[in-house]
Amino acid sequence: MDTPRTNEKQLLADIDRLREQFTQTQDLYREVCVLLFFRYGMTPTANKLYQLVRKGSMTAPAEALNKFWEDLREKSRVRIEHPDLPEALKTAAGDLTATLWTAAQALAHETLASYRSETQVAIMDAKSAVENAESERDTMLRERDEALRGREEASRRVSALEQNLAAAVATRMALESHLKQAMDDNAVHQQRLEDARREFTSELEKLRAAAHLADERFRAAETRTLLEIDRERTRAAKLQKELDACRIAGTQAVERLRSEATGLQSQLGDLRQNAGILEGNLQAVTASRDMAIIDLKALQAQLAEAAAKLGSLRSDGESWRLQAEEAQRMVAELRKAPKPVRVPRKSKAE
Template sequence: MTASPETTANEQSLQADIVQLRERFPETRALYREVCGLLFFRYGITPTANKLYGLVRKGSMGTPTEVLAQFWQDLRNKMHVTIAHPELPDALKVIAADAVQSIWQAANEAASGELAALRAEARLQASEAQAQRDQARAAVVVAEREAAVLQAGLDAAQQARAAVQGELEAERQSHAAAQARHDESKRQVEALERQLGEMHTQFSADLERTREQVVVAQERASATERRALREIDQERTLRQKAEQAAAELRTELAAMQARAQDAAVAAAEVRVRLQAERDTLSRQLAAAEQALGLGLAAQEGLRAELEAALRQAERAQAEATASRRLATTRRQVPATKTKLKFKAGPA
């Protein structure tokens, strides 16, 4: 549950008053006594021990209880009126005391009512002041936000103004350059117009010469056409002769094709005969190659036998030579050396 603005204001005011009382009354019991009077007389709150301890937070729980009991006792004593007059009877004293007490109570109640009205009015004014303060704070916040937005807009506007000034300066420079280019283009256009006039004059002269050349070309074309017609007639005559020659050539070609066909048949017969002869020669060549291979094999065998015989003869000759040397040494008689010669037969 949310507290009302009036309750919040009262609590804040009460806390502020208690802070002031703490400074004025450092003694614990005196501070509790003043807080009791503050709650009861100023704020219309009935003080209790727990309430006092919750506000002051000083000493033990017995201290606010004792102070509260003494506060109620003092309050009752103040409300009791005693008439001390020696000449008055006791009954009159009691009546006078009751009357004074009634007057004091009535005055106290009237004062309490006025105090309650004043408190309500003060609370209302405090609530209104707090509401106005909240509104003022909200207005200040809104104003600050608006000021920030305005400042941001102002900064953006200044930046945009600077950018626009830069663009304007660039545009001025560009305009000056464009004006210079325009003047230069104007001069070039004037020069081109002069050149165009000269070219127009030259074109007229060239056109006249071209017309003369066209006339000459037409005359040449007429002559060429006549010559072409003559050549066409000649070509037609030549084509007729060529067609006649082609017919003769076709006839001759047919005869040549017939002769070629006969020659092809004869060539086929010759080819068959030559093929048979080639097959026969191939078989004969294979037989000759086989016989040659056999002869070569036999020759190789004979050569091997001859080489073996030669090696045997060389060994025999070496042995004979050694024997003769040995015999010569023993006899010391010169002897005629006999040299064996072997003649290789045909391979």
């Protein structure tokens, strides 16, 4: 694998962790300078810092970088405090110590760089070994999966074969049972066949005897039949003659019946004509009867009306009779009353 790319990924990861720890822009740039210089052995620059952090203005990484170098020079200066030493010696001793410290630090950086290179090589070898191991592991896993699939397929085939074998065994046992049953049935059928053959032989002898007897009877019957046929022929000839006579008589009867039918048809036509006339008369009589019924109903209505009027007249007559009787009674009473005395009128002369 590419080592600079790996270091860059690790650097970006470390910077992301520093973003979470330091929220101030200058503090973040300072910590990134320390990270680059001391952990990754890289000389920090303003452009590099801004490319990695990208926070604040362009002057922010420059200020942080200057502050970092000042702090580093200040911390790297060695002060030798001794009251008996002159100031120039103190400065020279401090510079010497700083030079030694710088050389030691450079040597340490070189050693660290060499160690880092060796470590990166070892890491690369380890990663290559891991990749090879992972590849071998993947290959072994694939082979194991294929073996498992093969074993499962074999298990399925074995199960299928066992099922087929069990079915075949069951089928064989069933076939053996059927075969044994068939053999038993065959033996029974053979015995029945032998019995049937014996019975058939016996029946055949009986039938032969019966056939011989029937043949004799047939011959006798044939003789009698021939005699009967001769008699029947004679009788048939006689019957044929009688039939011819009957045919002639029938023909004559048919002609007679035809003439009678012709006369009857003529009579039937006359009767139909008379029936038509009678039917017309009947319709006229029916119409006259209907008119008579209508007139009768009208007369009955008039009679009912006259009866009603007669009843009314009778009622009026009874009333008049009572009034007449009352008038007669009053007249009789008047006749019985004394007559008034008439006084003669005086004349004007008297």
